[in-house]
Amino acid sequence: MTSDKKFAFEITHKDPNSYARTGRYSTPHGTIDTPNFIFCGTKASVKGLSPQQLREAGSDIILSNTYHLMLSPGPDLIAEMGGLHKFMGWDGPMFTDSGGFQIFSLGHGGVADEIKGRPQGHARPKSILKITEEGAAFRSYLDGKHFFLSPESAVDIQRKLGADLIVQLDECTPYHVDKEYTARSMDMSMRWGDRSLAEWKRQDNGAQKMYGIVQGGVYADLRKESCEYTASRDFFATAIGGSLGSHKEQMYEVVAMCSLWIHPDRPVHLLGIGSFIDVFSNVRSGIDTFDCVSPTRIARHGWALVKGAPKERMNIRNAQYARDADPVDPTCPCTTCKNHSRSYIHHLFRVGEMLGMQLLSIHNVATMNRLMRDVRQAIKTNTLDGVQKEWVV
């Protein structure tokens, strides 16, 4: 089997009223239907869930973070253990980011704060030591040890990790910089894109494909330039990164403008975004895959994603659930909702039993997978508006 036969992206249906589409995305570790959700296994573990539990909850694809894994346990150890799939026991499609996202985020502030444009209420220690054309020097948050990440080393590390889908190194432009900085940064990310591609080609063994990243902040002319750059290069797929503005409407606008210029036949990933409303809004701009830590992160704080609930969620710690015999979401077929009541999970959180976090993590993952199934079905049947009303009130 040649490299190209292992990977494929086929658009199976196009929404006549928007850029929404369904597709089949093939990798050496299996084929997934799109749009789909990629669960974050930051440190080679989707927090609180085993690979078997992820599968049971209907998950198709996960990602892991190059930044965290390069610090611990290190790419060489993972390569020695047979690569990330074998190391963490996940045999399905897998994605790794380039590491840049976290490095620049830790330098500038919280990742989610920055790409979503939220003002930062607190200063964080700066871990970036120096960003040059060559790459980024930074300190490990674990032990202060110095590291250097270049476009080439990011590819090399991701090759050792061995995910199916890898990402060029870019500078994740923060929101709170001006257009000139955003433009300069984008230009450097393009040059880093060319270097990443060259290194990937030099090492290519047919097991991995690379995403180019669209930068340009909230500026249409820059996003256009960046889309045209990625489309003109030999990337297999495209990811939309960088600052998406200061509020949801601006995010949808930025993604919508990208849909005009992004390569139309390649898979498109939207980095770090994943609420119900975000999924519905952005699939209309042609997004094929999403990722976000929030389903498992909020679960650990007692939040359950609930179809059709106000703000898309409920907090199981609320006293009103103490004697509530219903499942978390009576419409949900996951093992948590099949076997456990709100009352029991409320109790687990109240007394600090970690099973509570596990059960809600299972539910939230299952709910995102159910959302994505509904979205795919809705696109195929041209019922996206109606299905959105069921999920988002």
Next chain:
Amino acid sequence: MTSDKKFAFEITHKDPNSYARTGRYSTPHGTIDTPNFIFCGTKASVKGLSPQQLREAGSDIILSNTYHLMLSPGPDLIAEMGGLHKFMGWDGPMFTDSGGFQIFSLGHGGVADEIKGRPQGHARPKSILKITEEGAAFRSYLDGKHFFLSPESAVDIQRKLGADLIVQLDECTPYHVDKEYTARSMDMSMRWGDRSLAEWKRQDNGAQKMYGIVQGGVYADLRKESCEYTASRDFFATAIGGSLGSHKEQMYEVVAMCSLWIHPDRPVHLLGIGSFIDVFSNVRSGIDTFDCVSPTRIARHGWALVKGAPKERMNIRNAQYARDADPVDPTCPCTTCKNHSRSYIHHLFRVGEMLGMQLLSIHNVATMNRLMRDVRQAIKTNTLDGVQKEWVV
């Protein structure tokens, strides 16, 4: 079906060389083979494992603690939710203790320290306010609220919880008291036993059977008296409680002396004991069931139970496992050992991923269940000595 038909204990094989025996123990929620291990779901959750995962790991029976559940969420709430089986999603045999164990332990010091006779390196806040013939007044460790536990209320609470097997209230005699205190305490526990039985009979609906508890510390004459007391009363089964001495050999002696006088046809439970060597030693004194928090507690600290390992365990956090591609125990068929390497679990503990605790908890529970299967088989085939040498080095 009458009450008596729902419950049964049949001895299926007796070891010719010791008091060891195999049996079939029937409850309204199923029949288990003995000797067996009862996993501690202290606060209505075996820490880190769902009921489904407990089943997958081969578990037959669990227990929950009256003391913790009476404080939170309270017996009335659990009754309202349909009882503990339904509340926590466990449909198999279940055991609750009487609450006395924790109350007196919190008053005197750590439970395990006391029953195993270890000196206490630190003082604990005393939560017992007053022990009288009537019962024990104590403060909640959660909010300081006052509670009162009597033999009658302990039965009433356990009836509301709804476990199959319940326990009379007793005073768990500590090690660091003299014989006179131990004797006086034992006498009170006997009177409490009669009151517990009377209350149980008054409320009996056929769904629960009661254990009498043998006290008497390390003193043969007291143990004999206590065994004869429980045997003379209408308890369905017998539990051995109280201080078992200051070291393992003394514990084995105390349990061995009980085997001479305990009711020979009733199930015998040994409270709070459960290392490999303890199981092998004590089944020879006729113990049918064990319980101990240690399999899941040590898992959360990185300890894996390993058949035939020095001290019965290994700590996965040791640097030597960082690049070890073997499963935790290559001879173990559990899902953790089937799917994950020492290297991966070492990594999870190193970076603080809770999946590490979950995977080792699964392994340790599965290992205890495998141990008990081996022990039953060994008793049936008169090969206890040989099988012990495989497990304990």
